[in-house]
Amino acid sequence: MGIVLGPNRYGKAETRVVRIVRDTPRHEIHDLNVSTSLRGDFAAAHTDGDQSQVLPTDTQKNTAFAFAKRHGVTSPEDYALALGGRLLGATPAATGATVSVEEYAWDRILVDDAGHDHAFVRRGGEVRTTLVDVTADEVVVVSGLHDLVVLKSTGSEFKGFLRDDYTTLPDADDRILATALHATWQYAADAAARPVDWNATYDAVRALLLATFATTYSRALQETLYAMGSAVLEAHEEIEEISFAAPNKHHFLVDLEPFGLDNPGEVFVAADRPYGLIEATVTRSSEEGR
Numbered sequence: 502m503g504i505v506l507g508p509n510r511y512g513k514a515e516t517r518v519v520r521i522v523r524d525t526p527r528h529e530i531h532d533l534n535v536s537t538s539l540r541g542d543f544a545a546a547h548t549d550g551d552q553s554q555v556l557p558t559d560t561q562k563n564t565a566f567a568f569a570k571r572h573g574v575t576s577p578e579d580y581a582l583a584l585g586g587r588l589l590g591a592t593p594a595a596t597g598a599t600v601s602v603e604e605y606a607w608d609r610i611l612v613d614d615a616g617h618d619h620a621f622v623r624r625g626g627e628v629r630t631t632l633v634d635v636t637a638d639e640v641v642v643v644s645g646l647h648d649l650v651v652l653k654s655t656g657s658e659f660k661g662f663l664r665d666d667y668t669t670l671p672d673a674d675d676r677i678l679a680t681a682l683h684a685t686w687q688y689a690a691d692a693a694a695r696p697v698d699w700n701a702t703y704d705a706v707r708a709l710l711l712a713t714f715a716t717t718y719s720r721a722l723q724e725t726l727y728a729m730g731s732a733v734l735e736a737h738e739e740i741e742e743i744s745f746a747a748p749n750k751h752h753f754l755v756d757l758e759p760f761g762l763d764n765p766g767e768v769f770v771a772a773d774r775p776y777g778l779i780e781a782t783v784t785r786s787s788e789e790g791r
């Protein structure tokens with residue numbers, strides 16, 4: 502039996518690119534974590550020590566910085582598409598380039614109720630993401646967010662579930678529902694060509710996710726995810742599919758009876774683990790209906 506090289510790819514992971522736009526006194530900041538990867542025929546580098554077709558990961562990192570200046574960062578998607586196209590074009594042996602971008606949001610520091618020109622404060626834990634894959638034939642853009650932490654203090658129940666000998670969970674008519682939302686949505690194949698307004702779409706999807714979470718009565722986190730996904734697909738025909746991973750951040754009512762106190766849904770312990778992990782993809786079907 503022989504030995505052969507299987508699938509392989511290579512690139513530079515987690516290049517931290519901070520781009521300041523300082524054409525006017527009111528600066529802007531784009532704070533990115535950029536990972537690039539090339540795939541294709543790089544067999545000789547593995548089997549013969551031949552680097553002639555290998556665009557170094559160091560060059561990929563340099564290109565990430567150079568493109569932050571040369572192309573700019575109007576949105577993570579636009580930047581990733583330009584960077585992916587450049588890396589693919591610069592590497593004859595490559596058949597595909599993947600660029601993954603996380604963007605960390607900064608808000609202007611408020612001074613006398615006005616946003617400061619060049620002083621910023623990092624916003625929460627929420628991270629905007631995009632994953633762009635470029636080949637000669639197609640461009641795939643999957644954008645999303647993670648660690649969007651949301652909680653509703655009522656309007657959520659979980660009851661009527663399957664019970665067996667090991668079930669101890671009581672029915673809950675009124676519980677806290679909380680999660681750190683992880684969502685990714687895939688754009689239609691022609692999205693980059695249309696072109697889509699990436700920033701406006703991101704803001705709109707984020708707002709829809711939040712509004713749907715807030716206003717949908719939840720019989721389970723599963724139902725809430727489906728409602729959020731449906732709302733996004735109904736409003737955005739440029740999005741093909743949306744996937745969620747949502748940790749159910751359990752909040753358990755604390756027994757205050759030993760202290761002579763009642764607790765009608767007022768004092769909870771927030772458990773960090775274990776947590777329910779609810780995952781779902783909402784997609785389009787060729788048939789009508791839900």
Ligand SMILES: O=c1[nH]c(=O)c2[nH]c(=O)[nH]c2[nH]1
Nearest residue numbers: 659670720721722723749777
């Ligand atoms: O929204 C929920 N979905 C579940 O599947 C589940 N399972 C559980 O114990 N609590 C919950 N909550």
